[in-house]
Amino acid sequence: MGSGRRVYRVAVVGNPNVGKSTLFTRLTREIAHIANWPGTTVERKEGVLHLDGADVVLVDLPGVYSLAGVSVEEKVARDYILRGDWDAVLVLVDSLAPERTLYLAVHVLELTGRAVVALTKWDAAHARGIHVRVESLRRALGVPVVAVSAVTGEGLGELVKALREVLEGGGGEPLKVDYGLLEPAIAEVERELAGLRLGVRAQLRWIALKLLEGDEDLAKLVEGAGGGAAVGRARELREAVARSAGVDPEELAVARRFSFVDEVSRRAVVRARVSEGRGTLERLLLSPVAGPLLSLAILVSAYALVFSLNTGFPLNALLEAAGLSEMAERLESFTLSGLISSFFDAVAGYLRARLPPSPLASLLADGLLGGLALVLSFLPLILTALLVLAFLEDSGVGPYAAASLHRLFQRVGLSGRAAYPLLVALGCNVPAVMASRTAPEEAERRQLMAAVPFVPCQARLVVLLAFASAYFADSPLLAAAAFATAYAIALALFAATSLAVRRVLGAGEAPELALELPPLHKPSLRVLWWISWDYAKHYLKRAGLVIFGLSLVVWGLTSYGPSGPAEPGESYAAMAGRALAPLASFLGLSGGKAEAAVFAALAGLVAKETILLSLAALQGSTDPVEALRALELSRAQALALAVFYTAYMPCAATIATIYKESGSARFAAAAVAWSILASAAVSWLVYAAASALGL
């Protein structure tokens, strides 16, 4: 069965914001495979399209402006087009901005005629009075052109048909652009290249042109194939052209490609309205004072929505402050995390009641189930955070906010795009680390991944609140000051880490911004759901396994001792706490206080919530605030310890996510080591300063 089915591979390529994810998801429904492109953290997605008699695998290439190979994404896209096993290329052109997005299409079509061009956002183009003459484009480009709308589904059937025709019938010749002044040089380098075995799917003309444009990667490839002479000649001609024309060949080539695009557009594109009016929201978002404020307001409310839905925070804190603690509690138990944890509590309770007490029962009820509960309790949080992220991005609000906050973030070595991860981190560090992938450059991603764990997530907020009510309750002013100190220190550590990582990576000045602001529009909910569910599955499969494993390890360490199953106080973790207790001496802690503090820090690795629980368990109490008071710390010690607990180390889930997102165990380990060192140093400073102030 099915032995007669042919499998074709189609490379899908388009500019950022061209609507690629939307169309991709719409065409394939199910994304078959997610991995990273070899040697990069750029994601590789494939989706399968079942046709009768054939399967078409769509390979989603990263969103790029060209195949120049400047960024990692461009290298990935170019390598696949040059060397990949594709049978055809699907190029997406934005029908809202054909004058810009046709550039990539021309660039690709110069390489192969086995291609189909899809004009995306056809519905929106109509609404904006932009008309593209499909037939005229088809004639100019020499390949099938299909207008599609992923929102309405218009043209999708026709697109599949066109793809199939190219796949089964073969395409036309590559496009020929007139490079004017460069033509004689191209011909000459082409002659030098003749006879070389380069192993790439490009005509010699294309390679000659790239060499003249100064493409270093291709130069290396050609030299490796024995084409040193061609590379040398190309270099000479480059200089000769630059001297005689006063422009370098790279700029000349890009300009010629754009003038080809202009010629095509003049015939094929009609804009009924010359200039688009900007909406009030766009204007507000771009104004120098209101813009950043409005952006912050939008991001903060998006974040408040996500976290209230999941964990009740910050709505519960507001209710609490208003003296409605009962309502706050009820809210918490009906949040998604609350529902999941009560479900797992019930199952664990049932198992404990039915099974005779044994190590196996404990493993099942506490270890395995606990691990599973931890993984799943993050899922709704991540899913909704991703949903909001996708909404901000796809509606166009995100890019506007990033532009208006850019100046602020530049001071800490980041670009405006860092606003979202930073805000998400206030709720939970895990999706924040994942959101770092929106940063356009690798250095900035790493900065964010290392810095984000210093932002107090809501689990740590709970710890801070407990410290405040245990030691500063008598003076609201002092409590507020302690609180503000902890948050200010956390943000300072975030900023310092970001700047330090940028320095270490040698990435130079703050990242510059060249960000497209797509028109604000209402995104399709279905598409948002598909995209975020896709990433959430990704989380479950990859980070989920690591979180599950780590939580099993921590369970083992806290429920076993040298003589088998043990109470927490006798467990390996408690022993480690005792052995490491001297480390707490820098805060003036010793004996039982030090052991408790270190034990809680170790237990907090699995999830920061555990810090309070384990302190309470050690003291044989159920009230964490009581347990904290029983430690009889000085206020200086309490403040310093609170600061330490806030910053000391990312939790297991965050570490796992940093590892997965960076693809580097070394980087994750370095981030953890740095957070331990930095938090120890800062909390010691706080202790010293607070002691000096007589607290």
Added chain:
Amino acid sequence: MEVPLASVPEGSRVVVVSVAGGVGARRRLLEMGFAPGSEVEVIANRRGPVVVRVRGVTVALGRGMAAKILVRPAGGGGG
């Protein structure tokens, strides 16, 4: 009369003359549509990024980036 894009007042229409800068940044700007000859409309240019419209797309450019793009007034002959 060539000036950097960063110094062009809001509401002006200009034409790109040339793009300076490091290899990567320059190529990126060229291919985002700031190729010589492309018309650019400046939408916002106060504090923060310069926001322009080029080839049917709105783009926010950090001031450093915008300083690398040399432009001349549109329409009139220019430099």
